[in-house]
Amino acid sequence: SGKIHHVYGPTETTVYATCYAVFEISDSATTIPIGKPLTNTNLYVLNPSLDLVPIGVIGELCIGGSGVASGYLNQEELTKENFIANPFVEGDRMYKTGDLVRWLADGNIEYIGRKDNQVKIRGYRIELGEIENVLSSFSEIIQCCVLVREDEVGNKRLIGYVVLEGKLNTTDLQERLRVSLPEYMVPMFWVEMDQLPLTSNGKLDKKALPDPDSSELSSKEFVAPGTDLEKQLAVIWQQLLGIEKIGIHDNFFELGGHSLLAIKLVAKINEVLDSNTNIMTIFEYPTISNFVENIDSMQSAKENILIPLQKKGSNKAIYLAPPGGGTVNCYIELVKLLGDEQPVYAFQSPGLNGKSPVSESIEEMASKFIEEMQKIDQYGPYRLGGYSLGGILAYEMAVQLQDKGFDVEELLILDSSFMGFDVDRSENxxxxxxxxxxxxxxxxxxxxxxxxxxxxxxxxxxxxxxxxxxxxxxxxxxxxxxxxxxxxxxxxxxxxENYIYIAKNKPKLKVPIILFRAMYTEIESEIENKIITVENDLEEFDYGWQEYTTEQVIVHNIPSTHITLLDNTYIKEISDILISLNELTSEIQQINN
Known part of the structure; x- marks a missing residue:
């Protein structure tokens, strides 16, 4: 009946700094926590500005306390770099470990990987060790490594190297990774190896890892371009994505495309084809075959207010209003995570094409959205939602629908509040x-x-x-x-950004509200003259939403800021909650039937 203790600590802090008593390891675990600090040891998880990060957010582990060494013998520069004054305890010093970790909700710390394994791709900060941890949890994976390599045109791509039992199935591997990781952390390039190369001292030799074959990138069966138009489009994709082999069923975003690259893609298509393609077309038709099939209807599609992000599915459809940018882009990752059974439609603000008039008010825009929604579902009941401004628009839609006698099943509010909407900023x-x-x-x-x-x-x-x-x-x-x-x-x-909206003048809704609330906010520190992250306590816990409905307001705290709420780091938590709501609704309906 012996005990197992998982201990962690660098030599610079006198060998051990944390300890975790291992009683059981769940089948779903991808790593074992390194635990809590030992006596006389202080642990800090910090961002590059040496600010404390919230629970669940990855940062560098810094260690303070009586065990911290004086420095490195005869290495003054290295000592200055790694042993610094402790900003939280006057007169104390702390050691910057270079290890990336995060606090867990139970007070333990989870080890992610080395700081030099942290990379940035398309604005996302990615810890390669986190991907490797999930890969290592798969029973068939014997060894693995994830790297970032640049292609011929400078695009950074994640590449997974694996030694495994059996045959490599990239589609299955990617789908299983998506259960635990956001889309942007799932490698699309894979290299199967008999064994990973090692240096003379037994460490992984990353420089010896081969480049992947770009023809193996897509998860779709390769179908070569046939028509002249398909070939023209394939050449454009090849130039922008840096991939030699493009099939007509390959998904632009699956191949590494993103919203900023989509803008360049549209510009290039318009130049080569002398067309007037809209960026929303790429989100609607992300494969060459889809694009070619719908090219004749694209002119009318440009005027569409309601964009189907996922048409199929047995669940009641969700209709999402746009945030301040007016487009549907921010919802694409959420829709993927909600799965094939959840239909989702998203509105885009009128006027994006520069020809239709921009809405004069929130009320006018909400009315237009209802008109478009009822072309698909005339009677409801409706599930409405939105992020930021989109939550206010969804609320106004619910007000108008209720006034006309229609039922609204629920409101999904993604960190929206009425604060500031009663201020006239038109001449400022x-x-x-x-x-x-x-x-x-x-x-x-x-x-x-x-x-x-x-x-x-x-x-x-x-x-x-x-x-x-x-x-x-x-x-x-x-x-x-x-x-x-x-x-x-x-x-x-x-x-x-400048609409005026007075919600207190509206009749109360008879609709339950699910609020996804950002736990943190960014403010400018007057003392340090920089932006810092603090707890979001600027408003009431429910942002005052209970004042606008007779039904229950359920608040789900998300460990993000308002800006990062729909980032891939947090979007899975939101999608899991929505999926659970669907399952609960389904169970209640079965009981009632």
Missing amino acids: KERDDSYRSSLKILIQAMFGDEFNWSDLVLENKTAEEQIEAVSKVLSDSKLKINEDEVRGHLEVIFRN
């Missing part, structure tokens, strides 16, 4: 300055070094004048972006 210089900063960030993210900033002057311009200036420069540039569409997107963003 700070508003113009803020919009200018947002525009610059948006353009840099979309076009990077391809955009010539010398042609654009935004200072001392109102928001409306900024929109005009950006639209003109982009339409004149080599990027081949449609001026109407650019203007439409910018006008929608501006208008969505």
Whole structure:
């Protein structure tokens, strides 16, 4: 009846710093926690700015306390780099381990991997060790390693190297990884090996790992382009994705495409085909075959307000209103995680194409959304939701539907509150300055070094004048972006940020509300002159939603900020809750029947 203790600690902190008593290991475990601090030991999980990170968020483990060494003998520079003053205990020193960890809800710490194994791809910070941990939990995996390699055009891609029993099935492997990891952490390139190469001292020799065969990237059966149009599109994809072999059933996003690259794809298609394709088309038709089949109807599809993200499924459909950007992009990952049985439709703000008028009010936009929704489901009952501004729009839709005698089954509110909507910002210089900063960030993210900033002057311009200036420069540039569409997107963003909405004047709903609330918020620290993350206590716990319904408000705390709520790090927690709600509803219906 012996005991097993899992201990962790670097030599620099006198051998051991944590301990975890192992009583049982669940079948689903991918790693064993390293535990809690020993006596006289302090543990800190910090971001690069040395701020404490919330529970569940990955950071570098720093160790303080009586066990911390004085430094490295005769290595002054290395000592200065790794042994620093403890910002939390005056007069104390702490050691930066270089290990990535996160706090678990039970107070234990989970080890993720080394800091030098942390990479950034398309804005996502990825811990390669976290992927390797999940891979290692699969019974058929004997050895594994995950690396990042750049292709010929500079796109970074995750590559999985595996030694396994049996035959490699990449589709099955990817699907199983998606159960535990967000989409952006699932490698699309795989290399099967007899054994992983080692250095002379027995460590993994990463430099000796071979490059993957790009023809094995797609999970779909390869079908070569046949028509001239398919071949033209395949060439464009090859150039942007850096992949030699593109089939007509390969999914643009599965091959490593993302929303920013989709903008460049649309620009290139319009240039080569002399067309006027809209970016939303790529999200609706992400394969060459889908794109070609629907090319004749794309002109009318551009005007669509309601986008089907998932048509099939036996569950009651969810209708999601857009956030301030006016598009459906933020919901795509959520829809994937909800599975094949959950139909989801998402609205985009009128006016994105630069031809249709932008809505004059939240009430007008909600009315338009209802009109489009009832073309699909005329009578309901309806499941409505939305993120940020989208939650307010969904609420207004529920108000109007209830007033007309229709039933709303539930409201899914993704960190939306009424705070600030009663303020008139239409004539505000700070508003113009803020919009200018947002525009610059948006353009840099979309076009990077391809955009010539010398042609654009935004200072001392109102928001409306900024929109005009950006639209003109982009339409004149080599990027081949449609001026109407650019203007439409910018006008929608501006208008969505400045609507006035007085919810207290509305009748109370008779609808249950499920609120997904961000636990943290970012504020500017007056002392440190930087942005820091703090607990979200600026409003009531339920954001005051109980005031607007006679039914129950259920709050689910998500360990994110408002901006990161729908990031892949947190989206699985939201999707799991929604799936559980579906299962509960199904069980209740079976009992009633």
